[in-house]
Amino acid sequence: MRTRPSARLLLLDQFDCVLLFKFVFRSGALAGSQYWATPGGGLEEGGNV
Numbered sequence: 658m659r660t661r662p663s664a665r666l667l668l669l670d671q672f673d674c675v676l677l678f679k680f681v682f683r684s685g686a687l688a689g690s691q692y693w694a695t696p697g698g699g700l701e702e703g704g705n706v
Contacts, residue, residue: 665697 668676677693 662700663698664700665695667695 670676675695677695679691679693681691682688
């Protein structure tokens, strides 16, 4: 199995609202699909923090 180092954040404001990003696929194999995700993503080797 391939591993991919990554990180996700859970951000809340003073009202306990969560920051989410909406992804909508308009074309390709996932056309018509959508999902919500927290901020974050893959980490690249040798990258600075």
